[in-house]
Amino acid sequence: MLRRLWRSTFGVVALVAIGFAAATLAIGAIAYIVTHEALEKQLDHRVSVETDALLQEVKEGGIASVAESIRLREATRTTSSLDYLLVDKAGRSIAATVTPLVPVRAGYEEFFRFRRDGYTGIGQSLTTALPGGMLVVIADRRDLKEIDRTLEILFAGALGAMLALGVGAAALIGWLTRRRLARIDATAKAIIAGDLAQRVARDGSESEFDQLAATLNQMLDRMAALMDNLRQVSSDVAHDLRTPLTRLCNQLERASTGQDDDERVDAIHAARDQANELLEIFAALLRIAEVEGLAERRALAPVDLSALLDEMVDTYRPDFEAADRRLVAAISTGLQVRGDRRLLAQAVSNLLENALRHTPAGTTATLSASGSGEAIDVELADDGPGVPSHEADRLFQRFARAEASRTTAGHGLGLALVRAVAVGHGGDAILSRSTGGFAVSLRLTRSH
Structure with missing residues (x-):
């Protein structure tokens, strides 16, 4: 009891x-x-x-x-x-x-x-x-x-008053606490019942309960965003995998009904290519999920970002030149971050691959990096055609592709991985320019 x-x-x-x-x-x-x-x-x-x-x-x-x-x-x-x-x-x-x-x-x-x-x-x-x-x-x-009798009466009265006030205060505080907790409980039950739009009411007093309500609402907003993201991913996966799966089925059907051996071999090879493409899509999705789940944070270590970016430029410059494009570097020295070198290299590689794949010949891409206070900004900008403003907001979503890039290779997962890596390192990735060229900027935290 x-x-x-x-x-x-x-x-x-x-x-x-x-x-x-x-x-x-x-x-x-x-x-x-x-x-x-x-x-x-x-x-x-x-x-x-x-x-x-x-x-x-x-x-x-x-x-x-x-x-x-x-x-x-x-x-x-x-x-x-x-x-x-x-x-x-x-x-x-x-x-x-x-x-x-x-x-x-x-x-x-x-x-x-x-x-x-x-x-x-x-x-x-x-x-x-x-x-x-x-x-x-x-x-x-x-x-x-x-x-003595007067003192006894005074002390007995004081004791009784103390007990009465204590019990009264306990009842009042208990009632107020139960009332506030009942609101939270009602909101939680409504959410359990499926009304995910419910939020805990706040009174603006900035009291402990009001701050708890704000924290719970932030948690619910985060959960709602994750659920929306999950629904979007499910929808995107169902939509974007339909075409390669259909092609795979068609190639297998062709191989099974083909009369000519060469035709069957060609169909099998085409089916294998379609299967490899599907595996690449699933591998990219799993990689994004791992990064967003912060599983990679266990491998965070000091990274010389300036040296990493210089290596990426040296690696990709021949590819740009072979594709009749130009890669320019403007990288400050001494930039240090705490992160996963492999993931950071993957994010920059995705940006460079996008520039190679989605810009016309004669385009100049500039990879720049500079530090300001505790922040480091890495940007890849090109002077290509850019993308329409109505398409720019969704380019960091999974399977999102600009209309002009539908005819080029890719699955629309590159920028999603770029943002996941940036967020996993405590930063973010934004589209810093979409018209008059195209530019993606990564903001990271400087390591000391």
Whole structure:
């Protein structure tokens, strides 16, 4: 039961309130004891001072003088006055304001019972032996008992108020917490039921619950984006693989029904080429999935990006020249990133392959890289025809291809892999120019 109570908001606040109440009780008990002892010492001090004064009278005038002083004090008695008892050696009363109900013994007596005019009380007393008798000075404890009772009432009230406030606060906080959590729970149930557009309501207070709602909404937005991406990928795969699969089936049909051996061999070779193309598509999709899943982050290490880009330029420049195109480099030195060298090389290779495949003869492509603060920008720009603006926004999607490139080889996965590599390295890839040429820019984080 206690374990379940501790796990609820009401239980936590209630236990804290009980702790505060226990602390109040302990403080009250200590205060009560200290106050009680201080009052008792005050009574003892008062009795002692009065006894010394009367003993001084004994020295000056004897017992008769003390008896006269007791009678005078009785005549002027108030509710706060001390009580006195003077007896001879035989125990007979010489002068007294009270009648003792306990034996008279020398020394301090904390609970000296007495009677005065029908009132029975208890006092703190000091009994002193005198020549020819005994002197008892008594301080009534009635006022002390009233003070004790008042303190007890105050402490009990404070304890009750603390418990009441604690339980009330626990109930209020528990209700508020359950109310806010109920909204989150209702949103979660709606999403489970299929309404993926639901979001946790925010109140703009920037409180802990409001910030939690914002975080959950960001998570839901991310999940929705991933689901949209999954649906898009599924649709793209179904659409873009239909053509090569159809061609594969046609080639296999041709091979199975062909009458001529050469014709069957040609059909089988064509079918094998179609199968290889499908395998390449699936390999590219798996590679993109691996990069987007950040599986490659385990291999991140310092990479000399400047040296890598210089190597890529040296590797591809002959291909550009053979295709009647020109490759220019504008790479700053000393650019360092933390990443996977193989993936970065793959991303740059995809950009260069695109430039070779989708630009006309005579095009100049420029691979540039520069650093600004903590960021490094790598850009491949060409002065080719570019792409229409309405097609530019979707070029980083899987299987997305500009209309002009439909007749060239490729599957529309190159730029998707480029962006996946950039995002996997904590950056991004954007289309920095689509008209008056074509340019793709990768932003990476500098490594120190």
